[in-house]
Amino acid sequence: MADDAMVVNFDISPDAFTIVTPKFKGGRWKDRLKAKKAVEHRARKRAIEAAEFNIARTTPTPTSETAITAVRRKRSDEKPKQKPAPQAVKTGEFVSSLWTGNPEAAGAVTDDKGEEGKVNEPSNAPLADGSATFTTLGLSPILANHLTTKLSLKAPTAIQRSAIPELISTDSDAFIQAETGSGKTLTYLLPIVNRIMSLSLSPPSAQQDGESAAKQTRHSGLYAIVLAPTRELCRQISTVLSTLIHCKNGPHWIVPGAVSGGEKKKSEKARLRKGINILVATPGRLLDHLENTESLDVSRVRWVVLDEGDRLMELGFEETIGSILGILEKKSKLPKKREEAAGWKSEAGLPRRRVSMLCSATMKTNVQRLGDISLKEALYIKAEKGYDNAGGSSKGGEEGFQAPAQLKQSYVVVPAKLRLVGLNAILKRALIRQTASPKIIVFFSCSDSVDFHFQVFSRLLEDGSDIKPPKPTPKPTKRSEGSEKDSAKPQAPETKLDPSGKPAKQPLPSNNPAIAKAPHLHPTALLHKLHGSLPQPIRTSTLHSFAHTTSPSLLFCTDVAARGLDLPNVDLIIQFDPPFSRDDHLHRIGRTARAGRAGRAIMFLLPGPEEGYVDAVLKKCGNPIRADMDEVFKKGFGGEGVNRKKREWEDKATEWQLEVERWVLADKAVMDLSKKAWGSHIRAYTTHVASEKGMFNHKALHYGHLAKSFGIRDAPGDIRVPGGGATSGGKGRGNTTGSAATATSAKAGAKRSLDAEDLPSDAGLEAVRKMRKIAFSMQMKKGMASEFNIG
Numbered sequence: 182m183a184d185d186a187m188v189v190n191f192d193i194s195p196d197a198f199t200i201v202t203p204k205f206k207g208g209r210w211k212d213r214l215k216a217k218k219a220v221e222h223r224a225r226k227r228a229i230e231a232a233e234f235n236i237a238r239t240t241p242t243p244t245s246e247t248a249i250t251a252v253r254r255k256r257s258d259e260k261p262k263q264k265p266a267p268q269a270v271k272t273g274e275f276v277s278s279l280w281t282g283n284p285e286a287a288g289a290v291t292d293d294k295g296e297e298g299k300v301n302e303p304s305n306a307p308l309a310d311g312s313a314t315f316t317t318l319g320l321s322p323i324l325a326n327h328l329t330t331k332l333s334l335k336a337p338t339a340i341q342r343s344a345i346p347e348l349i350s351t352d353s354d355a356f357i358q359a360e361t362g363s364g365k366t367l368t369y370l371l372p373i374v375n376r377i378m379s380l381s382l383s384p385p386s387a388q389q390d391g392e393s394a395a396k397q398t399r400h401s402g403l404y405a406i407v408l409a410p411t412r413e414l415c416r417q418i419s420t421v422l423s424t425l426i427h428c429k430n431g432p433h434w435i436v437p438g439a440v441s442g443g444e445k446k447k448s449e450k451a452r453l454r455k456g457i458n459i460l461v462a463t464p465g466r467l468l469d470h471l472e473n474t475e476s477l478d479v480s481r482v483r484w485v486v487l488d489e490g491d492r493l494m495e496l497g498f499e500e501t502i503g504s505i506l507g508i509l510e511k512k513s514k515l516p517k518k519r520e521e522a523a524g525w526k527s528e529a530g531l532p533r534r535r536v537s538m539l540c541s542a543t544m545k546t547n548v549q550r551l552g553d554i555s556l557k558e559a560l561y562i563k564a565e566k567g568y569d570n571a572g573g574s575s576k577g578g579e580e581g582f583q584a585p586a587q588l589k590q591s592y593v594v595v596p597a598k599l600r601l602v603g604l605n606a607i608l609k610r611a612l613i614r615q616t617a618s619p620k621i622i623v624f625f626s627c628s629d630s631v632d633f634h635f636q637v638f639s640r641l642l643e644d645g646s647d648i649k650p651p652k653p654t655p656k657p658t659k660r661s662e663g664s665e666k667d668s669a670k671p672q673a674p675e676t677k678l679d680p681s682g683k684p685a686k687q688p689l690p691s692n693n694p695a696i697a698k699a700p701h702l703h704p705t706a707l708l709h710k711l712h713g714s715l716p717q718p719i720r721t722s723t724l725h726s727f728a729h730t731t732s733p734s735l736l737f738c739t740d741v742a743a744r745g746l747d748l749p750n751v752d753l754i755i756q757f758d759p760p761f762s763r764d765d766h767l768h769r770i771g772r773t774a775r776a777g778r779a780g781r782a783i784m785f786l787l788p789g790p791e792e793g794y795v796d797a798v799l800k801k802c803g804n805p806i807r808a809d810m811d812e813v814f815k816k817g818f819g820g821e822g823v824n825r826k827k828r829e830w831e832d833k834a835t836e837w838q839l840e841v842e843r844w845v846l847a848d849k850a851v852m853d854l855s856k857k858a859w860g861s862h863i864r865a866y867t868t869h870v871a872s873e874k875g876m877f878n879h880k881a882l883h884y885g886h887l888a889k890s891f892g893i894r895d896a897p898g899d900i901r902v903p904g905g906g907a908t909s910g911g912k913g914r915g916n917t918t919g920s921a922a923t924a925t926s927a928k929a930g931a932k933r934s935l936d937a938e939d940l941p942s943d944a945g946l947e948a949v950r951k952m953r954k955i956a957f958s959m960q961m962k963k964g965m966a967s968e969f970n971i972g
């Protein structure tokens with residue numbers, strides 16, 4: 182880290198900027214003079230910049246507060262601008278410049294000839310070569326017709342073509358592996374629904390036992406159980422299931438249901454008692470019902486599906502799943518062995534034995550372990566060669582898990598101090614450059630950080646309004662009138678005015694506190710937040726709003742939204758905090774570019790060791806482009822007609838940053854929130870997987886610069902994280918030697934470890950696993966269930 186990066190948190194003496202010119206010896210006198218002048222010029226420039234921007238420090242009187250004004254770089258050729266409002270700065274606080282003392286990025290900017298450049302052929306799209314239809318896969322005409330006409334699915338995807346015929350015609354267990362957004366849900370649901378449907382479609386003569394010849398109803402039995410790691414996923418799978426069942430002339434008698442916690446157990450019990458034929462559940466909740474709900478009859482279960490297998494294991498469900506399978510085995514009336522099954526009479530269409538399916542995008546060791554406990558002589562099904570990453574940039578990786586080939590990946594190297602303004606710039610640009618209403622997901626490392634950034638962008642503007650007044654529209658000149666160039670430009674959405682000419686208040690779609698307007702970014706955009714600490718009804722309604730709103734839509738979230746969620750038409754994924762492992766990266770960016778659609782993803786990296794992530798991971802998952810940070814700022818803050826040479830965007834970004842800092846200072850609750858977010862961010866940083874710790878080394882973090890990106894002016898050593906202690910940062914040092922993460926109280930850490938969905942990495946998950954183990958044994962002893970907010 183560059184030395185001058187430390188300046189911000191040190192007491193600077195006035196003579197620190199005395200220009201000392203080294204003596205040059207040898208060579209021609211002209212060259213010596215030139216070198217001397219160059220050194221003097223550089224030193225003077227630095228001193229002026231530092232004096233103007235860097236050190237607006239208060240007089241150290243313990244009782245008085247001194248007002249300071251952020252000083253802008255003076256330029257002879259510009260009109261005096263209104264200076265940012267003076268702000269009170271307490272003793273010990275600093276206002277450092279955003280633009281000085283930042284470490285430089287090592288790599289070069291990729292020449293990105295337009296974001297609209299070459300896009301690879303999609304690798305997870307429906308097959309366009311006519312090689313398969315839903316009917317040729319063996320699905321009933323009713324179901325095939327429903328898929329093509331009502332659900333507008335023209336053809337199966339590669340994994341569906343490979344798996345569906347096997348799953349319809351055999352009773353084998355299966356491990357299904359395919360990249361994100363390739364349609365794995367339908368891959369396992371379609372054969373199940375098709376085979377259950379055949380019960381009611383086949384004539385009684387074709388039935389092999391008398392029992393099934395009777396009219397099928399919801400009481401005919403529970404045939405399939407689908408296990409998913411989160412409540413959101415359970416709901417999503419249930420919805421897909423319902424759309425399949427409600428087809429014309431279809432199997433309306435089949436009743437799907439979900440039990441995933443987050444609602445009263447009593448109502449779940451009532452649903453189970455009424456009769457369910459296909460049940461979607463989180464493992465914890467299902468085990469609870471298996472042990473405590475008498476009406477849940479599992480003796481005829483034919484399928485057990487473990488969706489998102491790797492995540493189920495990461496969240497410590499191994500033992501729970503083991504117990505579930507044990508109970509199913511014990512209560513089953515089906516033949517236990519294959520030989521017995523062969524001679525056994527089953528209802529027409531249904532498997533003669535219980536079939537297990539394990540679905541995962543990855544093939545990690547933990548998934549293999551789950552396979553060991555759940556599968557017997559299983560088929561390994563993946564997208565056929567030639568369709569797996571067809572024609573794309575993706576390379577066959579160690580684990581065969583790749584990003585969709587059409588997904589455009591990029592990264593931007595942004596110093597710690599500039600992260601918040603950088604996020605603002607990128608979001609503004611993304612919201613304005615799209616013609617239709619864009620959907621953007623921003624990933625953060627922890628829920629506190631999500632909360633803080635949600636507040637930053639949804640707070641009212643400084644004048645108390647929630648919408649910016651419209652800019653006066655420039656009169657069209659003759660030249661620009663109707664010109665093709667102008668009409669092609671993305672237009673900022675129109676701001677609605679009230680009768681008095683002021684911007685009209687925009688009504689929110691609901692009173693959900695996790696949804697707000699984002700006046701700092703866009704007049705009509707809706708900002709959503711999602712993390713594991715929010716109550717379930719809020720999470721559900723937030724996701725619904727994000728997915729269905731017609732306004733530009735943003736979702737700030739933790740990794741709770743990284744897996745399995747199928748949110749329609751997400752255009753851009755921003756990984757503001759880098760993921761905790763390569764798989765997390767692929768799952769996060771996999772929320773876009775689904776089923777053959779286009780998508781973009783950008784990751785923020787800090788200059789220094791983090792840049793190593795590009796070669797170590799990003800280049801192995803595609804061909805990432807390095808975006809130019811200056812361009813990001815220019816496009817985000819520059820706006821129309823900005824004089825780019827003067828770097829006006831620097832001033833705009835500075836003004837906005839100072840505004841955030843004033844807002845943080847003005848309210849203790851906000852200050853607490855920002856400090857908590859800063860502390861949690863650092864703590865989360867320490868939990869990157871061991872193999873990536875070299876790139877994400879918390880000792881290389883500049884805590885002071887990082888604090889600025891949370892709107893905090895205190896020196897790191899003075900920051901008291903609410904609920905924890907001061908960090909271990911040495912006084913006056915921007916860059917601590919100890920770990921702030923470990924310095925925060927154990928209590929706070931323990932509380933967070935319950936927040937399983939927000940801690941996707943080794944350390945966090947280890948904690949969750951331990952907690953789950955304890956809860957599991959307690960549950961065994963006391964016969965009670967524990968839900969760590971994930972089912």
Ligand SMILES: Nc1ncnc2c1ncn2[C@@H]1O[C@H](COP(=O)(O)OP(=O)(O)OP(=O)(O)O)[C@@H](O)[C@H]1O
Nearest residue numbers: 307334336337338361362363364365366745747776
């Ligand atoms: N044959 C198809 N044609 C077009 N779209 C499809 C097809 N099959 C599935 N889809 C759509 O593709 C999207 C992704 O499907 P799904 O959620 O099942 O993917 P996935 O492989 O499970 O992804 P992830 O690994 O991220 O969970 C869904 O919107 C789904 O409706």
